[in-house]
Each structure stands twice: as C-alpha cells, then as structure tokens.
Amino acid sequence: MSPSPASETGWMAIAIIIGLFAGGILAIQPSANGMLGKYMHHPLHASLFSFGSGFAIVLVITIVGGIFPPRLSVSPGQLPYWAWIGGAIGVVLVTSSLVLVPRVGSLPWFAAVMTGQTLLALMLDHYGWFGNPRVPASPLRVIGVLLLILGVLAIVLAKHYESSSSLPLSKHADTNADRTSAVENANQ
Structure with missing residues (x-):
C-alpha cells in the first residue's frame, strides 16, 4: 500500500x-x-x-x-x-x-556546497545509488540544478566584480569627506 x-x-x-x-x-x-x-x-x-x-x-x-x-541490528560486516x-x-x-x-565569505561557499549537494543528489536519486529510492531526473529537476549552477556563477561573479571595483578604505573615507564638504559648501 x-x-x-x-x-x-x-x-x-x-x-x-x-x-x-x-x-x-x-x-x-x-x-x-x-x-x-x-x-x-x-x-x-x-x-x-x-x-x-x-x-x-x-x-x-x-x-x-x-x-x-x-x-546495530546486523553485524558491522553486513553493512556496505x-x-x-x-x-x-x-x-x-x-x-x-x-x-x-x-x-x-559564507554566500559563495554555501552556494557552491548547496549546488554540489543538489547535483549529486539528483544523480543519487536518478540511479538509486547509496540506498536511495530511484526517482528519475526529470527535465524540471535538471532545470532546477542548472539554475543553482547559474546562481553560483552569479554569486561568484558578483563577489569578483564587487571586490575588483571597490575602492580601498582610505579612498572611501576621502570620497565621503569630499561629499560632505561639497554638501556643506552647497548649503552655505
């Protein structure tokens, strides 16, 4: 049943x-x-x-x-x-x-871990490996995994872009000071 x-x-x-x-x-x-x-x-x-x-x-x-x-309910040697x-x-x-x-950082790491887990889980289910019930890798499931892979790429590219385009801390401080001076001068 x-x-x-x-x-x-x-x-x-x-x-x-x-x-x-x-x-x-x-x-x-x-x-x-x-x-x-x-x-x-x-x-x-x-x-x-x-x-x-x-x-x-x-x-x-x-x-x-x-x-x-x-x-154990069986002898240790009986387990795979x-x-x-x-x-x-x-x-x-x-x-x-x-x-x-x-x-x-946590986001790129977990995005990669989660995608790796999901990709292997798709195969574990599809082939019934390691005692998993067999569940075919349907087109929708494959699309979901591909979207996760694209998500990891987007996160990694965003991190790369953000770190390569950011100014050093001293530049940020100077830029903020310049903005503050400009605003004060405009208000006078």
Whole structure:
C-alpha cells in the first residue's frame, strides 16, 4: 500500500520547513568554526573541537534517553562500506569550510556546497545509488540544478566584480569627506 498524496505532501512540507531551518543554522557553523580555527594552531584542531562538542551532545542525549550504548541490528560486516563514511564526509565539509569561509565569505561557499549537494543528489536519486529510492531526473529537476549552477556563477561573479571595483578604505573615507564638504559648501 503506497502512501496517500496528502500524506506525501504533509511529509514534504515538514521536510522543507525542517530543511530550511537546518540549512539556516548550518550557515552559522563555518563562521563559528572559522572563528575557532582563527585561534587554533591548525584547522584540524578546530575540526576536532567542533566534532568533539557534537559527539558530547549526542552522547549525553543517548545516555539521558536510555538508548546508550549504540547497537546495530546486523553485524558491522553486513553493512556496505559507504555506510561508515558519513563522519569522514563531515570532516571534509567542516575543515574545508572553516578554512575557506573566512577567506571567501559564507554566500559563495554555501552556494557552491548547496549546488554540489543538489547535483549529486539528483544523480543519487536518478540511479538509486547509496540506498536511495530511484526517482528519475526529470527535465524540471535538471532545470532546477542548472539554475543553482547559474546562481553560483552569479554569486561568484558578483563577489569578483564587487571586490575588483571597490575602492580601498582610505579612498572611501576621502570620497565621503569630499561629499560632505561639497554638501556643506552647497548649503552655505
């Protein structure tokens, strides 16, 4: 028996709301990690503290919730190799973001991350890789991914244009002082 369309719509709405919230707070993570990394001797030290705090929180929740220690319903050897790489992927994401976000900003970084996630998710769904249900890459889905790619290009070009056309801070101060003098002279 397949789920009703109303049930699917409800779950989709819940997923979008939670996804927007999770994505929103996720935007803060590289800035927090970047600040931590700024005062550590190595970016991996900041990653270690970041994952350590997450581990501590999950450990407390599982102990308080009475679901500790972790147990598998099958032997570890029965799981596919890729079931064990989630933490390693997190290390790549956290460490690269804490190094790059302070240099390029949050918007270009997250636009690129989100587009990379969406592009690979399109393929994961289309081919049913990594245990995903098979959902064909329809033309509308492909257009959505192409629009994300164009969005990343627009963000990167805007950042490049804004940084290459901006005046040094001292020039801004001089220009503002000149405008203030011109306005004062005009008012006299």
